[in-house]
Every structure is written in structure tokens, then in C-alpha cells.
Amino acid sequence: xxxxxxxxxxxxxxxxxxxxxxxxxxxxxxxxxxxxxxxxxxxxxxxxxxxxxxxxxxxxxxxxxxxxxxxxxxxxxxxxxxxxxxxxxxxxxxxxxxxxxxxxxxxxxxxxxxxxxxxxxxxxxxxxxxxxxxxxxxxxxxxxxxxxxxxxxxxxxxxxxxxxxxxxxxxxxxxxxxxxxxxxxxxxxxxxxxxxxxxxxxxxxxxxxxxxxxxxxxxxxxxxxxxxxxxxxxxxxxxxx
Amino acid sequence: xxxxxxxxxxxxxxxxxxxxxxxxxxxxxxxxxxxxxxxxxxxxxxxxxxxxxxxxxxxxxxxxxxxxxxxxxxxxxxxxxxxxxxxxxxxxxxxxxxxxxxxxxxxxxxxxxxxxxxxxxxxxxxxxxxxxxxxxxxxxxxxxxxxxxxxxxxxxxxxxxxxxxxxxxxxxxxxxxxxxxxxxxxxxxxxxxxxxxxxxxxxxxxxxxxxxxxxxxxxxxxxxxxxxxxxxxxxxxxxxxxxxxxxxxxxxxxxxxxxxxxxxxxxxxxxxxxxxxxxxxxxxxxxxxxxxxxxxxxxxxxxxxxxxxxxxxxxxxxxxxxxxxxxxxxxxxxxxxxxxxxxxxxxxxxxxxxxxxxxxxxxxxxxxxxxxxxxxxxxxxxxxxxxxxxxxxxxxxxxxxxxxxxxxxxxxxxxxxxxxxxxxxxxxxxxxxxxxxxxxxxxxxxxxxxxxxxxxxxxxxxxxxxxxxx
Amino acid sequence: xxxxxxxxxxxxxxxxxxxxxxxxxxxxxxxxxxxxxxxxxxxxxxxxxxxxxxxxxxxxxxxxxxxxxxxxxxxxxxxxxxxxxxxxxxxxxxxxxxxxxxxxxxxxxxxxxxxxxxxxxxxxxxxxxxxxxxxxxxxxxxxxxxxxxxxxxxxxxxxxxxxxxxxxxxxxxxxxxxxxxxxxxxxxxxxxxxxxxxxxxxxxxxxxxxxxxxxxxxxxxxxxxxxxx
Numbered sequence: 004x005x006x007x008x009x010x011x012x013x014x015x016x017x018x019x020x021x022x023x024x025x026x027x028x029x030x031x032x033x034x035x036x037x038x039x040x041x042x043x044x045x046x047x048x049x050x051x052x053x054x055x056x057x058x059x060x061x062x063x064x065x066x067x068x069x070x071x072x073x074x075x076x077x078x079x080x081x082x083x084x085x086x087x088x089x090x091x092x093x094x095x096x097x098x099x100x101x102x103x104x105x106x107x108x109x110x111x112x113x114x115x116x117x118x119x120x121x122x123x124x125x126x127x128x129x130x131x132x133x134x135x136x137x138x139x140x141x142x143x144x145x146x147x148x149x150x151x152x153x154x155x156x157x158x159x160x161x162x163x164x165x166x167x168x169x170x171x172x173x174x175x176x177x178x179x180x181x182x183x184x185x186x187x188x189x190x191x192x193x194x195x196x197x198x199x200x201x202x203x204x205x206x207x208x209x210x211x212x213x214x215x216x217x218x219x220x221x222x223x224x225x226x227x228x229x230x231x232x233x234x235x236x237x238x239x240x241x242x243x244x
Numbered sequence: 245x246x247x248x249x250x251x252x253x254x255x256x257x258x259x260x261x262x263x264x265x266x267x268x269x270x271x272x273x274x275x276x277x278x279x280x281x282x283x284x285x286x287x288x289x290x291x292x293x294x295x296x297x298x299x300x301x302x303x304x305x306x307x308x309x310x311x312x313x314x315x316x317x318x319x320x321x322x323x324x325x326x327x328x329x330x331x332x333x334x335x336x337x338x339x340x341x342x343x344x345x346x347x348x349x350x351x352x353x354x355x356x357x358x359x360x361x362x363x364x365x366x367x368x369x370x371x372x373x374x375x376x377x378x379x380x381x382x383x384x385x386x387x388x389x390x391x392x393x394x395x396x397x398x399x400x401x402x403x404x405x406x407x408x409x410x411x412x413x414x415x416x417x418x419x420x421x422x423x424x425x426x427x428x429x430x431x432x433x434x435x436x437x438x439x440x441x442x443x444x445x446x447x448x449x450x451x452x453x454x455x456x457x458x459x460x461x462x463x464x465x466x467x468x469x470x471x472x473x474x475x476x477x478x479x480x481x482x483x484x485x486x487x488x489x490x491x492x493x494x495x496x497x498x499x500x501x502x503x504x505x506x507x508x509x510x511x512x513x514x515x516x517x518x519x520x521x522x523x524x525x526x527x528x529x530x531x532x533x534x535x536x537x538x539x540x541x542x543x544x545x546x547x548x549x550x551x552x553x554x555x556x557x558x559x560x561x562x563x564x565x566x567x568x569x570x571x572x573x574x575x576x577x578x579x580x581x582x583x584x585x586x587x588x589x590x591x592x593x594x595x596x597x598x599x600x601x602x603x604x605x606x607x608x609x610x611x612x613x614x615x616x617x618x619x620x621x622x623x624x625x626x627x628x629x630x631x632x633x634x635x636x637x638x639x640x641x642x643x644x645x646x647x648x649x650x651x652x653x654x655x656x657x658x659x660x661x662x663x664x665x666x667x668x669x670x671x672x673x674x675x676x677x678x679x680x681x682x683x684x685x686x687x688x689x690x691x692x693x694x695x696x697x698x699x700x701x702x703x704x705x706x707x708x709x710x711x712x713x714x
Numbered sequence: 715x716x717x718x719x720x721x722x723x724x725x726x727x728x729x730x731x732x733x734x735x736x737x738x739x740x741x742x743x744x745x746x747x748x749x750x751x752x753x754x755x756x757x758x759x760x761x762x763x764x765x766x767x768x769x770x771x772x773x774x775x776x777x778x779x780x781x782x783x784x785x786x787x788x789x790x791x792x793x794x795x796x797x798x799x800x801x802x803x804x805x806x807x808x809x810x811x812x813x814x815x816x817x818x819x820x821x822x823x824x825x826x827x828x829x830x831x832x833x834x835x836x837x838x839x840x841x842x843x844x845x846x847x848x849x850x851x852x853x854x855x856x857x858x859x860x861x862x863x864x865x866x867x868x869x870x871x872x873x874x875x876x877x878x879x880x881x882x883x884x885x886x887x888x889x890x891x892x893x894x895x896x897x898x899x900x901x902x903x904x905x906x907x908x909x910x911x912x913x914x915x916x917x918x919x920x921x922x923x924x925x926x927x928x929x930x931x932x933x934x935x936x937x938x939x940x941x942x943x
Binding site for chain 3 (some may be wrong): 422464465507
């Protein structure tokens with residue numbers, strides 16, 4: 004089986020290890036991974052702020068990059084949502100672009116969903132004997148309905164001690180441009196999340212979105228709390244070799 | 245222009261407020277969740293209600309006409325007004341004609357929306373709030389903090405102090421005693437009131453019935469003791485059939501207060517009938533537009549009007565939970581306020597409302613009538629941005645940045661070039677990780693959080709084709 | 715008046731809408747094997763008091779218990795009809811009683827219980843009503859799902875006698891106990907049960923201060939429902 008990796012702009016530029024982990028996992032599970040360097044971004048930052056035309060122009064490049072690709076795997080809940088839920092609406096009803104966007108959306112899969120529901124795996128062979136907790140990122144949970152797959156995969160990690168935090172499904176407060184437009188509110192919401200993470204007793208907090216993790220990590224570091232953030236892909240790629 | 249950021253800052257800086265809110269909202273959420281968990285077909289009920297509202301809003305004129313016909317048949321009168329000023333003018337004219345100088349009011353958010361009390365006072369008519377929460381904020385000269393619980397932000401101590409100051413109640417921390425004081429004072433008003441004003445939760449077109457939901461009994465009294473009862477109803481509150489009430493009531497009370505049903509569900513079918521011993525001699529239904537017909541015109545945004553004012557979205561919203569109701573600077577706060585306010589007013593008057601959200605979607609999940617609040621927020625952001633950037637007087641800095649960004653992002657070559665620029669700049673302005681940076685946008689981040697370090701190489705620079713596997 | 719303007723705005727706004735039809739099948743509402751028990755449980759959960767007078771001639775005994783609990787000595791019946799329908803055997807001390815405007819007479823039960831009953835009292839005004847300690851009405855329907863009774867205004871009765879007093883007693887026949895609100899709305903033409911109908915569930919309440927429950931704000935603090943056969 005062969006898939007195209009849409010690594011996302013944030014992962015590409017700021018968290019390359021997440022992309023590398025995703026590749027490692029897929030390779031280990033016998034999936035061939037193609038990375039088209041023509042990829043850039045899904046357009047979400049502009050869309051999220053109401054700049055629909057600008058988002059559409061970025062989305063067009065996305066469509067061009069992937070029009071002839073096979074299944075697309077994305078290590079991000081928010082980017083998967085942008086592609087699957089919002090991209091078609093950027094283009095006029097009945098247009099060829101819209102149709103293409105819908106078709107591409109149907110073969111786009113968020114990573115954990117791909118591993119569990121497409122490949123049928125609930126473990127990758129990773130080993131990580133630590134105490135971890137999991138944060139449900141909002142788009143992943145509420146737009147895509149992906150809740151049990153990440154948990155199954157975490158549970159499948161050898162030696163793991165998985166503790167649910169209080170309110171794992173409560174927003175971390177990032178919200179895209181909200182994090183800077185309403186920075187104090189964003190941080191205050193995040194403070195609650197930090198409290199629940201601490202109370203869980205975990206040393207690592209896992210999530211499927213580097214945007215949430217970036218925000219949580221920034222708060223943890225500012226408060227000098229010795230808890231690490233980790234993307235699900237990084238966890239699932241903890242192979243002994 | 246309403247500046248939510250300012251209100252939010254003062255709310256965040258108020259530890260007493262944060263404390264008061266947090267305990268109360270947590271209780272409210274538990275009640276709601278427990279009562280919803282009991283209903284096996286909750287999702288079916290939500291979809292049903294959503295569909296009824298969708299259908300009704302698309303044929304609003306015919307249902308309103310049917311409602312009017314039935315109300316008139318039962319001896320009531322129907323008054324249509326375009327806005328708050330017209331409503332106020334009707335009410336004050338009537339009160340003056342009949343020499344009425346006092347009004348007993350039960351809770352009506354629509355009344356708040358049209359600033360009814362201020363208008364009545366200006367016309368020398370005394371409005372008496374009879375709902376305990378509304379009475380408290382009336383004494384405090386504040387606006388409601390929450391759609392369901394107007395005085396949610398006040399501790400019992402604060403309420404006691406208020407009562408001591410305003411009505412000479414001896415200080416107490418016993419909530420029963422505070423309530424008893426309010427009851428005594430308000431009962432005296434009820435026994436002499438000649439004019440009563442209530443809101444309306446649902447107007448049933450098929451039967452001409454106005455439904456008013458409450459727990460205290462003050463709406464029942466406001467509608468029944470005076471000679472004249474005026475019911476204020478937003479045009480969007482009509483529903484087609486009585487049978488649908490079962491579904492709406494079940495959704496409303498569990499969502500709003502976690503109750504299976506409220507103590508009283510009042511069905512008003514006009515003024516008193518000849519053989520009845522009491523009740524108002526005259527009944528007026530005032531149908532108020534106040535910007536709703538404008539919202540109706542957009543077939544996607546129209547679902548904003550499906551709202552049954554349960555307040556559940558406020559309780560579950562992480563933003564509302566931290567900044568509370570007053571920070572929104574509008575009659576309706578929270579997620580519903582964020583979508584309703586810019587549509588009732590304008591994008592210019594309420595440009596921050598659609599942005600005061602992390603788009604988490606918890607509101608949509610909890611909304612009993614399935615209003616797609618996050619998607620509406622995105623649509624409104626688009627409208628705000630277009631309005632703002634189309635203005636000749638405005639320098640569209642943000643739009644230019646977005647355009648440059650989009651230009652950069654729509655080609656992998658330019659994207660890579662931008663990335664190299666960013667890496668080069670990192671060394672230059674980022675003296676130490678986590679320091680406060682006084683550049684726009686970045687300073688918003690670093691005021692509260694450390695920045696991530698930019699790795700030396702990006703994924704695309706590191707990824708080797710051999711790693712494709714096979 | 716702005717009727718034409720508002721209607722025109724609405725009409726134009728709705729003009730281009732493709733309408734979905736109204737859903738024609740109501741979602742399921744619960745039914746109960748033992749409706750009376752469900753009713754009792756729900757009523758008691760709200761702070762109401764339930765009495766079962768179905769099996770024997772217990773009604774007068776129950777009423778005297780209620781008098782004791784409310785600490786008064788008189789019941790104010792919503793109408794003569796309600797009283798007559800409750801079929802409580804009575805003996806008039808005053809033979810002219812029914813012709814007087816303010817009807818007060820004594821009730822005897824097996825020589826043990828005696829309490830005055832007030833019917834058709836006047837003046838029927840707010841101040842008098844507010845001073846009434848306990849009033850009694852008969853509900854046309856009850857709803858088991860939520861422990862609710864229906865209060866309607868019938869010819870010769872009013873809205874206020876059941877809401878102004880401190881305590882209120884509702885007589886409900888088991889024959890009229892429905893499973894849920896759907897059944898109620900199904901068999902009722904709203905508007906034919908008087909100008910004001912109220913679904914009442916338990917005492918008046920509020921939680922407006924710190925979400926702390928307080929009973930008895932503007933409506934009755936004591937709420938009794940007596941289920942008869």
C-alpha cells in the first residue's frame with residue numbers, strides 16, 4: 004500500500020520529528036510513503052481568521068499537489084478537518100475545484116484514524132514505559148469524531164501507563180489566531196488544562212495536533228513544569244531499534 | 245464598537261469573580277449532564293427540534309399570521325413592531341392612557357435587548373423586576389451576567405450586602421432569608437400591580453398559545469394579577485404545533501437548569517374569559533423584529549434564530565467560563581451572543597464577537613437545537629474581515645499580511661524561501677528562548693507562553709526519499 | 715402600525731427558501747408500568763408531597779393530615795364543583811350555607827375529624843387570596859414522567875387561588891394520570907381549558923443565588939398532590 008504524506012506546514016517547519024515519526028510508523032507497518040515536496044499548507048490560518056479568498060488560493064495549490072495522489076495521511080486533526088470539512092466550501096458550488104476538493108477530502112485520513120480504521124492496527128510495536136495522558140484536540144474530536152482511535156493506539160504501546168486527565172475533551176485554548184488576538188483568555192483557558200495535566204500524574208501529555216501541543220508546551224515551560232509534550236506519532240514511533 | 249478584550253482583561257483580573265463563576269458553572273454543567281444522560285433518545289430530540297425550527301423559520305410569515313389569528317380569536321390583541329423604540333412607545337402610550345405608573349416584569353431577555361427598563365423609567369413608569377436574579381441586578385444597576393441566571397456572578401455575601409444597602413435588610417449569609425426578603429417586597433408589588441409584562445418562550449401558531457417557562461411563579465403572577473398583560477415575543481419564537489412543545493420543553497429545561505421540567509410551564513390563551521374569576525381583562529402580544537428579519541434572509545445564518553435561550557452553550561464555553569457575561573458587552577454573551585450580536589447589530593459595531601472563540605465546538609455539541617455555532621462564527625469572521633478591509637478609511641495591514649502569506653504559501657519554492665528567512669531571523673531577534681518579544685503578534689504569544697525553538701532543519705530538508713520504505 | 719412592514723421583510727427574507735417539511739413523527743416518550751409510583755417519585759424529588767387515596771375512604775383523613783402539616787384549620791376550595799366532585803360526605807351545620815356568599819361550614823367524618831371548608835368565598839381579590847393559608851383544586855390531568863399536574867381555569871374558577879397561597883393541594887384522579895406530556899397535548903385542545911393553563915411540578919423554587927436551592931419564592935412553598943381513584 005502506498006500513501007502520500009501531507010506533513011502540514013507547522014510540522015514541516017517546527018516539528019519535523021513528528022513527520023519523521025509518522026513515516027517510521029507507516030514504513031514499519033508495511034506502508035510505502037510518498038512525500039511530494041510541492042506541498043505547503045492547507046490554508047487554515049487564513050480561513051480561521053476569515054480570509055477566505057487567501058485561504059482559497061493556498062488551497063488551490065493543495066488541490067494541484069494532490070489531485071493525482073492516492074490516500075493522503077495527515078498527522079494533524081485540525082489540518083485534516085480543514086481539508087475534509089472546509090476546503091470544498093471555499094469553491095463555488097458545482098465547480099470543478101469543489102468537486103476535486105470533495106474527492107480529495109474523501110481520501111484524506113488523519114493519522115490515528117488511518118492506523119486503526121484503515122490499516123486495522125491498534126499497536127505499532129512501540130515501547131514507552133512512562134506515565135502519559137492524552138488531550139483530545141477539538142477539531143479531531145468534534146469535527147472528525149475521532150476519540151477512541153488515539154486511545155487504542157496509546158493503550159497498545161508496550162509498558163505504557165495511560166492515565167486520563169480530568170476533562171480531556173476541554174479545549175486547550177489555542178484556537179489559531181485566538182491565541183494571539185485574545186492571548187490572555189487563551190492562556191487562562193490553557194492554565195486550567197495545565198492543572199488537569201498535572202493532576203493526572205503524567206510525565207508526558209500526548210495529542211494529535213502540534214498546534215495544541217505548542218500552546219500547552221509554551222505554558223508548561225513558562226511555568227517551569229517538568230512535563231513534556233509529545234505528538235502521538237512520536238509516541239508510536241518509540242521503537243527499540 | 246464593543247471591545248471584548250477590555251472586558252475580558254478586567255474579568256480575568258478579578259479573582260472573586262473567577263471564584264464565584266467557577267463553582268456555579270461546574271454545578272450547572274453537572275446538573276445538565278446528569279439530566280441529559282437519562283434521556284436515551286436525546287440526539288433524536290435535538291434533530292427533531294432542529295428540523296422543526298428550520299422548517300418554521302423558512303415559512304415564518306405564515307406561522308406568525310396563524311398565531312395572530314388564533315390570539316385574536318381568543319380575545320387578545322397583536323401588535324407588530326419593527327424595533328425596541330416602537331415596542332417601548334406602544335407600551336408607554338398604553339400605560340399613560342390607563343394611568344399606570346408601575347409594571348411588574350418577569351424575566352425577558354428580549355426586554356433586556358431593547359433596553360425596556362431604561363425606556364420605561366424615562367417615561368416615568370416604574371419597572372419592577374420580579375424574578376429574583378433580575379431583581380438582584382436591578383438593585384445593583386447591572387445587566388444580566390447569564391441568559392438563565394442573571395446574578396450568577398454574585399456571591400451570597402455580595403447579594404446580602406446589596407440588599408442591606410438598598411432595602412435595609414439585616415446582613416445575613418442565609419440564602420433563604422435573602423429570598424424571603426425579596427418575596428415580601430415583590431409580593432407587595434404584585435398585590436397592587438395593574439400592568440404586567442412577560443416574555444415568551446414559545447408561541448404556538450396552531451392554538452394561539454403563548455408559553456412561559458419558569459420556576460418561581462413570578463411569571464404566572466405577572467401574567468395573571470394585573471388588568472393588562474403584555475407579552476413580548478421575538479418573531480422567531482413561533483412554533484407550528486402544540487405537539488412539538490413536548491420535545492422543546494424537554495430539551496429546554498434539561499439544557500438550561502438540568503431539570504426534567506420547571507416548576508411552572510404557563511400556557512396563556514388570551515385574556516380572561518367571561519366566566520373566569522380573575523386574570524387580565526386585556527392581553528397584548530407584541531411581536532418584535534429588531535433585526536431578526538435581516539438574519540432570516542441568509543439561509544445558512546438563519547439557524548441563529550433557532551435558539552431557545554437555554555444558556556447551555558455559555559456554561560460549556562471555555563471562553564465564557566473565564567470571562568463571564570459582562571465582558572461581551574452585549575445583551576447576549578457566550579457562543580450565542582458571539583453569533584447573534586454582530587447580526588442583530590452590525591459587523592462594525594461588534595467586530596470582536598466572532599473572534600472571541602477558540603472554535604472548540606463544545607457549544608454545537610451541547611446546543612439542544614443543533615445550531616452550527618462554530619461554522620457560523622467562521623462565516624461571520626469572513627463578513628467582518630470583508631467589511632473592515634473594504635472601507636476606504638481603513639489601512640488593511642492584516643489583509644496585506646494575509647495576502648503575502650497566501651502568496652508565499654501557494655508555491656513550495658516561495659514557502660521554502662520564507663522558511664529560510666524565518667530561520668535566519670530567529671538568530672537575530674530571539675536572544676533567548678522564551679523572552680518577551682515586542683513585535684506585533686509574537687508579543688501576544690510570549691506574554692504568556694514560551695516560544696517553540698525553530699529547528700535547524702525542516703522536515704522537507706531532512707526527509708530522505710530512501711526513507712519511503714521499499 | 716408596522717405589521718405590513720415587518721411581514722413584508724419576513725416574506726422577502728423567506729422567499730427564496732427551499733423548505734424542508736415538518737417532521738411528522740414525534741420522538742418516543744417514556745411509558746410506565748406503574749405510573750402512580752413514577753409520578754410519586756418525581757413529585758417527591760421536587761419537594762412535593764404525595765398522598766395515595768385510591769384504595770379506601772382515606773381522603774378526609776389525608777386532608778386533616780395536611781391541615782396539620784400546614785398549621786391551619788381551613789381549606790379554601792377552588793369551586794363548589796371541585797368539592798362536590800370529590801364526593802366527601804358532609805353535614806351542614808348551617809342549613810342556609812349554600813345560599814350565603816361566603817360559605818363556611820363544618821365537615822364531620824366518623825365523628826373524629828372536623829374542619830371547616832370554605833367555598834365560593836368573596837371578596838375574590840388579591841389581598842384575600844394572598845392571605846389564604848391552604849387552597850384546593852382538582853387537576854384535569856397529571857403527567858407521570860415528571861410528577862406534574864395540570865392546572866386549568868374552568869368556568870367559576872380563577873388563576874390565582876392556586877398560586878398565591880402558601881400551600882396548595884391538588885386532587886388528581888388516577889384515571890387522568892397520563893404517562894408523558896405528549897399524551898397530554900394529544901388529548902387537549904389548548905385554549906379549551908381556559909385562558910390560562912399551567913403545568914405545575916412541586917413547589918415554587920429558585921437557585922439564582924450561588925445555585926443554592928430555595929423553595930417557595932412567589933408560588934406555594936408547600937405542594938400536595940392526592941391521588942384518588
